Amino acid sequence: RPGAEEWVPDTRSLPRLREAAESCRGCELWVDATQVVFSAGPRSATVMLVGEQPGDVEDREGEPFVGPAGRVLDDALQQAGIDRTRVYLTNAVKHFRHEQRGKRRIHQKPAVAHIEACRPWLESELAAVRPDVVVCLGATAGRAVLGRPVRIGAERGTPIDAPDLGVPVVVTSHPSSVLRTRDRDEREAGIAAIVDDLRAAAGLTG
Ligand code: URA
Numbered sequence: 001r002p003g004a005e006e007w008v009p010d011t012r013s014l015p016r017l018r019e020a021a022e023s024c025r026g027c028e029l030w031v032d033a034t035q036v037v038f039s040a041g042p043r044s045a046t047v048m049l050v051g052e053q054p055g056d057v058e059d060r061e062g063e064p065f066v067g068p069a070g071r072v073l074d075d076a077l078q079q080a081g082i083d084r085t086r087v088y089l090t091n092a093v094k095h096f097r098h099e100q101r102g103k104r105r106i107h108q109k110p111a112v113a114h115i116e117a118c119r120p121w122l123e124s125e126l127a128a129v130r131p132d133v134v135v136c137l138g139a140t141a142g143r144a145v146l147g148r149p150v151r152i153g154a155e156r157g158t159p160i161d162a163p164d165l166g167v168p169v170v171v172t173s174h175p176s177s178v179l180r181t182r183d184r185d186e187r188e189a190g191i192a193a194i195v196d197d198l199r200a201a202a203g204l205t206g
């Protein structure tokens, strides 16, 4: 079965994991991406946030959540009183899946096969960081972390017991969901809902 496993070194060192991820060929997504986007944040983090995959800006800069969705996330973290530099921030899939249309690169959701192929990296990060809580930003992250389909609307904000992970999981909506509307009230309600879920997650750290 293809997947990242053979590229993941047996180590709890984030710099070593990051370096090894650069040569991952666990699925085909590396071919059209600029570079791998591994993670940001310290191993000492008590909160681990998992996104979907790098976007266009992240692919070019090599850092997670530095584009438009990252600005929404920054806003939500700030409102929740969580210091971004102290959380561990990563993605379910480490390479940018997209479709080229002329000069534009259009985001494509990762398939379940990509989520599964990339999961060994997520497992290595969980083992390295050992957070008190994992926050899944959107359904793709939920699927990756919990290993099953997740319905955000039905499951958000309430800690989910994940026995094989040994750490509680909180799911919330993806920050980019807020960017789909131009209506200001709708945007603010979307961010407020994420803030509530982040607060619930932060309450599980100790
Ligand atoms: N969306 C994500 O899920 N992750 C990123 O890093 C950027 C945008």
Ligand code: SF4
Residues within 6 Å of the ligand: 003, 004, 021, 024, 025, 026, 027, 028, 029, 030, 036, 093, 094, 095, 114, 117, 118, 121
């Ligand atoms: Fe490896 Fe994940 Fe990139 Fe696929 S998306 S090549 S599994 S790092």
